[in-house]
Amino acid sequence: MRPDGITAETGFPEASNGSYSSGTSKTALNGQSAANGNSHTNGSKPPHSSTYYGHNREEVTRILIQSLHELGYTSSAERLSSESGFELETSGVATFRSAVLGGRWVEAERILIQSFRNAGSQPDQDPLPEETLVLAADADRNAMLFHLRQQKFLELLEERDLAAALGVLRQELTPLNFDVERLHALSSLLMCPTELLHDQAGWEGPVSSSRERLLGKLSESISPSVMIPQHRLAILLDHVKSTQINNCLYHNTAESPSLYSDHMCDRNDFPLEVNVDLNHHSDEVWYCEFSHDGSKLVTAGKDHNVLIYDTTDFSVLHQLTDHEKGVAFASWSPDDTKLITCSQDNKARVWSVESGRCLLSVNHHRQPVTAAAWAADGESFVIGSLDAESQLRHWSIGGQAIHAWKGGYRVQDCAISADGRRLVAADTEAKIHVYNLLTHEEDYCLPLPSKPTSVAISQDSRHVLINLAEGEIQLVDMETTSVVRRFKGQKQGEFVIRSTFGGAAENFIVSGSEDSKVYIWHKENGNLVETLEGHIAGCVNSISWNTTNPGMFASAGDDNTVRIWSRNCNRPRPGPAPRSRVPSNGVTQTSALRTTTFGF
Structure with a gap:
């Protein structure tokens, strides 16, 4: 027991029967207190209204009792229970909780099965056994048993008791005939190495944490009147x-x-003003991205050049000039020590950020290399290309091919989730392909209303942001494949325009546009926050928000510049004077001069 009274295993205060209950008053199985829902410790009616500013007094009080226990104020929780006459949960719930958290699966199943048998009984006519749960109206017996037995199966696998695990699979899980697809996935885990078990099973954390999550899942099928959700x-x-x-x-x-x-x-605290103009490129700038630690910025463009800046003063640290054609993409390694660049010269190069030296050149593709994504451990990466015969390959940091995906399509963009589990590839034929990066198998292929020009995955690995050529950005749930939100307003149709997540906690969606502007939306409510006059002419091709400084983002445009937007305009501009943005023929540059149409 910890000094604050919370047990290490369950996170709840210890009690002799595993309950939060103080034991000084009783609550009926429907959640109402014994004396018409208003019992008091001295038997008299409490001198209180039945509501608390319009809220149910019993609900508020029981939630407070639960919260006091969770905060470690056990004595205060018991005092409140005693004084109010409201008990947190019944003895049946307490026993069930203790059984699940303690891994006593036979006892937990007995309580569940008994609860379903007595589900139709009326408490005032046929008193229920103490160890009985009041179930929710939509409670599914087989579903609850499946979750319990699945936990038992996974724990046996972790202990490498394969014989017992196989017995649970055949004799306990299979007869339930519930979620056959998941059952097949569980059976495949029998040959899974222990170190990969949690990733393959989607089973995170130690046993105690997984049992807590199991209890939370089961509580969804138990009436909150007797078991308040965790x-x-x-x-x-x-x-x-x-x-x-x-x-x-x-x-x-x-x-x-x-x-x-x-x-x-x-x-006024939002980055709405241009603080710095970077004018080191001699042609259209197609890409920009801040390093993960925010200390550097990489830019790449049509002039074949890649520039690495120090973001403290935006001085140029390195100018990488080995590519023979325009550079459309760059990607920082997870530790920011390496950089991959992707070019229309059909090559990808890996660079040392410290020295600026090329460490590896990938010359495998026969069409432009469009994108790259690092695996979470930084030991390998994936390259996407318009080469339909070799559109997507997984490479080791040493240059050895790990896997080549088949499919015969062309990749416009790709991204790997922060948890390292999924790879998303944007197909120029209006689809995205989602792969399990650990097994290299395709999870699903999602058709789109138009060609995708970029994909980005949220830091929590839950959502993918898809920029579509028809001028719409979709936020898609990666588990359900449903469109969570749509963002519209930016101009797009002919060229590669990129959108991404931005701001602190990724609160915003930000995109370039063919009308030279920057568009920013609120991610959760979908409202257009700002439309900024981004660049002088042509497209705004790429946006990157500094993850360590939410008050700064960069935009790259056809006017050969990279603009640094900030909420602070006191930073001095870099040394070189801005170049003229009018070509030698005296005609203002427009997007019609662009060549970055790639797969379109």
């Missing part, structure tokens, strides 16, 4: 904060709003 007050407070953030158009901080007052960010 961490209910924290969840309610999260909802409050999320609502405030969603209603705050310029919320650009990773700090959580205070509960003491309503929250609203000041527009």
Whole structure:
């Protein structure tokens, strides 16, 4: 037991029966207290209204009791339970909780099965056994048993007790005839090495944490009148904060709003002004990206050049000139020590960021190399190309081919999720392909309404952002493949325009546009936050938001410049004077001169 009274295994205070209950008063199985829902420790009616500012008094009190236990204030929780006459949960729930968290699967199943048998009984006519749960209306017996037995199966696999695990699979899970697809996935884990078990099973954390998640899953099928969902007050407070953030158009901080007052960010703190113009490219700039630590910025363009800047003063650290044609993409390694560049010369190159030296040249493709993505460990990477015979390959850092995906399509862009599990490839034929990077197998292929020009995956690995040629950006749930939100307003149709996540906690979606502007939307409510006059002429091709400084982002455009946007305009401009943005023929440059149409 920890000094604060919370057990290490469950995260809840210890009690002799595994319950939160103080034992000083009883609650009926329907969640109401014994004396008409208003019992008091001295038997008299509490001198209180039945509501608390319009909220159910019992619900508020029981949630407070739960929260006090979770905060470690056990004595205060028991005092509140005693004084209010409201018990947190029934003895049946307490026993069930203890059985699940303790891995006593036979006992947990017995309580579940008994609860389903007695589900139709009326408590006032046929008293239920103490160890009985009040189930939700949509509770599914086989589903709940499947989740319990799946946990038992996975724990046996982790212990390498394969014989017992096989027995659970054949004799306990299979007869339920529930979620056959998941059952097949579980059977494949029997030959899975222990070190890969958690990733393959989607089973994160130690056993104690996974049992907590199991209990939370099972609680969805138990009436909240007898078993309040875990961490209910924290969840309610999260909802409050999320609502405030969603209603705050310029919320650009990773700090959580205070509960003491309503929250609203000041527009003046948002990066809306150009602080620095970088004019080192001699032609269209097609790509820009900040390093993960925010200390550097890479830019690449039609002039064959790749530039690496120090973001403290935006001085040029390296100018990489080995490519023979325009460079359309660059990608930082997870530790920012290496950089991959992708070019229309059909090559990808890996560079040392410290020295600026080329470490590896990939000459395998016969068409332009369009994109690259690093594996989470930084020991390998994937390259995408318009070469339909070799459109997607997985390479080791030493230059050895690990895997080549078949399919005969052309890749416009690709990205790997931060958790290292998924690879997304944008097909020029209006599709995205989602692969399991660990097994190299395709999870699914998602058709799109038009050609994708870029893909980006959120840091939590839950969503993929797809920029479409028809002028729409879609935020897609990677698990369900459903479109969560659509963003419109930017101009697109002919060229490769990139969009990405931006701001603190990725609160925004930001995109370039063919009308020389930068568009910023609120990710959660979909509202257009700002339309910025981005560049003098042509397209704004790429945007990158500094992940360590939410008050800064960069845009790359056809006017040969990279612009640094900031909420602080006091930083001095770099040394070289800006070049004229009018070509020698005296005609203003427009997007019609572009050649970065790639697969279009």
